[in-house]
Amino acid sequence: MQRELVDRAKRGDEEAFDALARLVGDRCMGIASWILRDADLAEDAVQAALVRAWRELPTLRDADRFEAWLHRILTNECYAESRRRTRWSAKIRLLPIHDSSDTGGILTVNDRDQLEHAFRRLTLEHRSVLVFHHVLGLPLPELAGRLGIPLGTAKSRLRLATAALRASLDADDRTTTTEERFA
Amino acid sequence: MTAPRDRDARIAAFFAANQPDLPDRTFDAVHRDIHRTRQLIVVGPFREPDSVLGGRFVAAAVVVLAVGIALLNLRPVVGPGAVPMPTATPTVVPSPSVSPSVAASASGPSVFTSPLYGYTVPVPAGWISGPATLRWDGTKQPGPDAETDKFVGPERLTAWAIAGPFSGDLAAFVEDRIVATARDHSDTCPVREPSINEPLQIGGQAWVLLGWNCGALINTAVTVRAGVAYAFTFRDLAVIAASDPDDRALFLSMLRSIELPT
Numbered sequence: 172m173q174r175e176l177v178d179r180a181k182r183g184d185e186e187a188f189d190a191l192a193r194l195v196g197d198r199c200m201g202i203a204s205w206i207l208r209d210a211d212l213a214e215d216a217v218q219a220a221l222v223r224a225w226r227e228l229p230t231l232r233d234a235d236r237f238e239a240w241l242h243r244i245l246t247n248e249c250y251a252e253s254r255r256r257t258r259w260s261a262k263i264r265l266l267p268i269h270d271s272s273d274t275g276g277i278l279t280v281n282d283r284d285q286l287e288h289a290f291r292r293l294t295l296e297h298r299s300v301l302v303f304h305h306v307l308g309l310p311l312p313e314l315a316g317r318l319g320i321p322l323g324t325a326k327s328r329l330r331l332a333t334a335a336l337r338a339s340l341d342a343d344d345r346t347t348t349t350e351e352r353f354a
Numbered sequence: 355m356t357a358p359r360d361r362d363a364r365i366a367a368f369f370a371a372n373q374p375d376l377p378d379r380t381f382d383a384v385h386r387d388i389h390r391t392r393q394l395i396v397v398g399p400f401r402e403p404d405s406v407l408g409g410r411f412v413a414a415a416v417v418v419l420a421v422g423i424a425l426l427n428l429r430p431v432v433g434p435g436a437v438p439m440p441t442a443t444p445t446v447v448p449s450p451s452v453s454p455s456v457a458a459s460a461s462g463p464s465v466f467t468s469p470l471y472g473y474t475v476p477v478p479a480g481w482i483s484g485p486a487t488l489r490w491d492g493t494k495q496p497g498p499d500a501e502t503d504k505f506v507g508p509e510r511l512t513a514w515a516i517a518g519p520f521s522g523d524l525a526a527f528v529e530d531r532i533v534a535t536a537r538d539h540s541d542t543c544p545v546r547e548p549s550i551n552e553p554l555q556i557g558g559q560a561w562v563l564l565g566w567n568c569g570a571l572i573n574t575a576v577t578v579r580a581g582v583a584y585a586f587t588f589r590d591l592a593v594i595a596a597s598d599p600d601d602r603a604l605f606l607s608m609l610r611s612i613e614l615p616t
Contacts, residue, residue, distance in 0.1 A: 218383050229393055302369070
């Protein structure tokens with residue numbers, strides 16, 4: 172179905188593109204929310220990405236690659252949106268913190284806070300690699316292609332970003348152990 | 355000390371948290387934006403094999419020759435079948451205007467069976483169907499979104515369908531849908547009461563056809579059968595009325611062929 176919608180949208184069919192946007196919009200919102208960690212910014216980035224995708228759709232060669240192509244546009248729009256908002260406004264609406272039941276009880280509230288803080292300290296480029304790897308479950312070669320970066324860069328960013336998250340958990344574990352020792 | 359595997363499990367769990375869906379207002383904004391945004395058109399192939407480089411050189415030479423003739427104010431004979439000369443390199447330029455495609459899919463009619471809601475409906479030739487990915491919660495009056503089976507037609511036609519348990523009768527469901535439409539679509543459809551509220555008999559099953567003029571034609575056919583309510587909506591963005599003879603004929607032809615689960 173998606174391929175037919177893409178083909179029709181490439182010919183200027185707005186309804187087909189609407190349907191396409193409905194099919195992929197929520198997943199795009201998930202990606203943008205993860206990368207930007209701000210609901211308003213994420214909405215703006217997805218809107219900009221979809222409009223840009225509409226405009227540039229005739230240049231897409233392989234309709235089956237639509238979503239991968241859109242994700243690359245979306246990632247670039249996330250970077251641009253973040254730069255724009257940083258420049259012009261300090262207003263942000265942070266995403267709500269999800270309750271621990273979402274994570275099957277593996278995460279404590281402390282873990283989540285530590286990971287959230289560590290994740291927010293990462294650059295957008297490092298966040299993107301983590302999101303495409305963990306949220307979309309992409310292997311590194313596909314991830315690198317979708318982000319438009321060399322495989323080596325993708326590997327390096329994933330290693331550094333993962334190390335930062337692990338370090339945040341280690342720091343919290345050490346603090347907890349020390350507190351327990353003095354309790 | 356925490357084992358590395360535990361850390362990675364916690365990191366994986368962190369990324370498993372759900373994120374918010376894209377709100378309807380953003381879909382609406384995208385719809386408005388693309389209507390105002392011209393698509394790029396690609397002049398020439400995306401990529402040419404090396405073997406045509408010679409041909410490209412010839413084409414470029416012909417262009418130069420044609421320009422030279424024009425400058426010399428000579429008038430070469432151009433036949434009716436002449437087409438614009440392709441540029442030597444792929445170029446992307448804004449199109450002067452883009453209208454919605456009127457070309458339908460080449461595929462013939464097919465039968466759509468709803469994976470979530472269980473009914474079947476023949477899909478007209480040229481239409482594309484897609485199943486709902488979320489089950490309808492029984493409250494809101496959805497547009498063509500994740501809770502609806504979607505049918506995208508040529509021109510500016512779209513249809514979508516929902517189904518769900520309902521304890522009341524048909525009259526109650528009709529009222530429920532009118533209230534839900536006013537509640538959920540007052541921003542784009544300020545008309546609360548439908549202009550059409552018409553009972554129908556289709557294959558021995560009682561239906562009600564509702565129609566609104568929301569700046570576009572919105573027709574919804576509803577029925578209740580065996581404790582399950584069904585709502586099929588047909589939208590024509592090209593018609594600013596609650597009713598249109600062609601749309602009515604097409605919508606009724608789809609409804610007459612629907613088979614509801616027993």
